[in-house]
Amino acid sequence: MLPQIRDHSLLVASVALQIAEMARAKGLPVSRRQVEASALLHDLAKTYTIRYGGNHSQLGGAWVVNLTGNLAVAQAVIHHVHWPGEIIVQKHLLPLLILYADKRIKHDRIVYVEDRFEDLFVRYGINGHRIKLMQRSLKQTQAIENKLSQELEVDLYAYPFDSRGLVQ
Numbered sequence: 001m002l003p004q005i006r007d008h009s010l011l012v013a014s015v016a017l018q019i020a021e022m023a024r025a026k027g028l029p030v031s032r033r034q035v036e037a038s039a040l041l042h043d044l045a046k047t048y049t050i051r052y053g054g055n056h057s058q059l060g061g062a063w064v065v066n067l068t069g070n071l072a073v074a075q076a077v078i079h080h081v082h083w084p085g086e087i088i089v090q091k092h093l094l095p096l097l098i099l100y101a102d103k104r105i106k107h108d109r110i111v112y113v114e115d116r117f118e119d120l121f122v123r124y125g126i127n128g129h130r131i132k133l134m135q136r137s138l139k140q141t142q143a144i145e146n147k148l149s150q151e152l153e154v155d156l157y158a159y160p161f162d163s164r165g166l167v168q
């Protein structure tokens, strides 16, 4: 794994665990171990696909099934770019919070969702199709932010996440 992907994943884990703690406080069933594993593994295949092409979330999910057999963690890895269903926090907390935490980390910094997408538009907005997909993804991430904030009764947009010493 490339060092910048490792650092990014550690920060995603930090934010994801802070959201998981909020969920636990609200009485939602959530496994800290699954949250941490999903966050640390969500870009597992990225280094490979940068070199050889392919879809890093699908390949990463397949590797997680093969290596761990944990389908919940694999689901969170596969869907960390796009959630294909309705946004129901009670039902799909793990993949939704991993997707959201990933969108709050730009490289090695905690940022607003909009800042993260601005960076993605610059780096990957190479044609109309890609731009459309990213606009859809931005809208979905904002919807997830709103749903998570409502359910957890915490304004995640304004919440001062910290890196909790996970990244040196």
Ligand SMILES: [Fe+2]
Pocket (backbone or CB within 6 Å): 042, 043, 046, 056, 057, 080, 081
């Ligand atoms: Fe990713």
